Amino acid sequence: MEVHNVELTISAVKPEQYPDKDFPEIALAGRSNVGKSSLINTLINRKNYARTSSQPGKTQTLNFYNVEEQLYFVDVPGYGYAKVSQKEREKWARMIETYFSTRQELRGTINLVDARHEPSELDVQMIEFLHYYNIPVLVVGTKIDKIPKSKRNKVESQIKKKMHLNKNDHLVLFSAVDKTGKKEVWDWIEKMAIK
Numbered sequence: 494m495e496v497h498n499v500e501l502t503i504s505a506v507k508p509e510q511y512p513d514k515d516f517p518e519i520a521l522a523g524r525s526n527v528g529k530s531s532l533i534n535t536l537i538n539r540k541n542y543a544r545t546s547s548q549p550g551k552t553q554t555l556n557f558y559n560v561e562e563q564l565y566f567v568d569v570p571g572y573g574y575a576k577v578s579q580k581e582r583e584k585w586a587r588m589i590e591t592y593f594s595t596r597q598e599l600r601g602t603i604n605l606v607d608a609r610h611e612p613s614e615l616d617v618q619m620i621e622f623l624h625y626y627n628i629p630v631l632v633v634g635t636k637i638d639k640i641p642k643s644k645r646n647k648v649e650s651q652i653k654k655k656m657h658l659n660k661n662d663h664l665v666l667f668s669a670v671d672k673t674g675k676k677e678v679w680d681w682i683e684k685m686a687i688k
């Protein structure tokens with residue numbers, strides 16, 4: 494999709510605040526610092542539109558971005574930030590469980606993992622959670638520009654194995670620096686959200 498118009502419709506913490514237009518939604522989830530804002534900015538051709546909401550002290554919200562009056566990107570606050578309190582973690586878990594278990598408009602989730610490291614226990618928990626709710630998943634391995642081309646096949650099979658990807662899951666290696674994988678990510682979004 495050629496994107497020109499994007500607008501942050503709302504930062505929501507509860508269902509009453511979710512947008513009431515029934516556009517299809519694609520959620521994006523991953524550890525803090527995984528490169529989620531950079532992926533969103535690349536997809537919408539902006540430099541600094543989506544900002545990371547994962548710093549401690551910042552309110553953890555689901556950010557709904559209206560993309561071309563056709564779909565919403567739902568930016569799920571990053572998990573795994575060491576300094577977040579137990580109470581904040583529980584609040585995060587309740588908020589995302591509510592969203593993922595009830596949202597009719599949700600068509601799929603992009604689960605980001607840092608391609609430079611083995612997926613963490615939290616990454617595995619996240620994909621198991623998405624599988625439990627039967628939500629279609631695209632795993633995006635980020636920062637792939639940091640991995641030599643000769644090692645990328647190995648990285649791919651490591652992610653597939655560690656994340657227990659099944660035949661319905663898809664995997665794309667991505668770089669916000671050189672835009673590797675941008676088209677593949679858009680192809681998946683269009684397949685899931687735009688009929």
Ligand code: GDP
Pocket residue numbers: 523524525526527528529530531532544545546547571635636637638639667668669670
């Ligand atoms: P977020 O917390 O998940 O939203 O992560 P950000 O998008 O803010 O990125 C975290 C850090 O990783 C920043 O310093 C980015 O510049 C860097 N980063 C993000 N994507 C890439 C990428 O594709 N390649 C490289 N080399 N660095 C990246």
